Amino acid sequence: MDQGTLDRARSGDADAFRTLTAPHERELLLHCYRMLGSLTDAEDLLQDTMLAAWRGLPAFEGRSSVRTWLYRIATNRCLNALRAGRRIPPEPVAPFAVPPPTRRGEVTWLQPYADSLLEGLPEHTPGPDARYETQEAVQLAFITALQRMPPRQAATLILRDVLGYPLRDVAAMLDTTETAVKGTLQRARAAAPAASFPASRRSQPDRPANRAGRPELRRAEDEVSRRFAKAFTAGDVDGVVALLTDDAWLRMPPAPHEYHGRDAITAFLRASMSHAAGRGLTLHPTRANAQPAFTASLSGEPAGIIVLTVAGDRMTAITRFHGVRF
Incomplete structure (x- = not known):
């Protein structure tokens, strides 16, 4: 100082x-x-x-x-x-x-x-107990x-x-x-x-190995994200659900509604995608919260941010944020 x-x-x-x-x-x-x-x-x-x-x-x-x-x-x-x-x-x-x-x-x-x-954050080494x-x-x-x-x-x-x-x-x-x-x-x-x-x-001892594995994790996330975007924009409910784990969650802040498991998520996606059909739903890849994400638009208008939680080759959560944009 x-x-x-x-x-x-x-x-x-x-x-x-x-x-x-x-x-x-x-x-x-x-x-x-x-x-x-x-x-x-x-x-x-x-x-x-x-x-x-x-x-x-x-x-x-x-x-x-x-x-x-x-x-x-x-x-x-x-x-x-x-x-x-x-x-x-x-x-x-x-x-x-x-x-x-x-x-x-x-x-x-x-x-x-x-x-x-998160880019440009100053480099501070956390204390040994972090x-x-x-x-x-x-x-x-x-x-x-x-x-x-x-x-x-x-x-x-x-x-x-x-x-x-x-x-x-x-x-x-x-x-x-x-x-x-x-x-x-x-x-x-x-x-x-x-x-x-x-x-x-x-x-702490695990950290170097985890860092070394990040490129592989990122490639896996990118592949799941690509498959999700293809199915989601095509209105392919079964294609989206096939990417989910059995205990996956769908959340939609600020709406409080949450859906747990493939059956519940399927029911919501069928209703949602039926409404969006023919209205030009598009997704543009981005990242949020250190996770793969998309900015969504419907009929050319912003339609929120979708963040995916990925584990291996499946998604454990889809969080769609309404009323926000990057």
């Missing part, structure tokens, strides 16, 4: 403040997204964080890095926002008869996170699991197991004790077992 830049920022130099904070904005946006599950809300909270940092800079004593100080502000701003209550989006009304869902999901505010936002890599900790299963936890549990898990901050730093950020952090972390880990995160690696 350049003391001269810090002094100028404290004296009200906006350019100096930007020099201090700009390198951290992209990772802070991701942090807020993990906490909130909504990119729209994360963008708002990032701006709130920067405003709070600007106002609080004269009191910053430099006992921690600027990065750690900003994470403390962002974490507590997110916790304050969650205490005040989430912004629950209105439930969309389908333009066709919707089959009865398997269940009504709780995390209707979930939004996708474009992989383009359990997840960046891409693992942005997958939809992980983000959804975080949304189901009490907010302080989620914050503790992120700061400790994703970012790798030492116990003492996490305790300072959350204004609590190391003993309390240990207890909260234990409950968070129990609430989020490894099975919740299909791609998670629970031990």
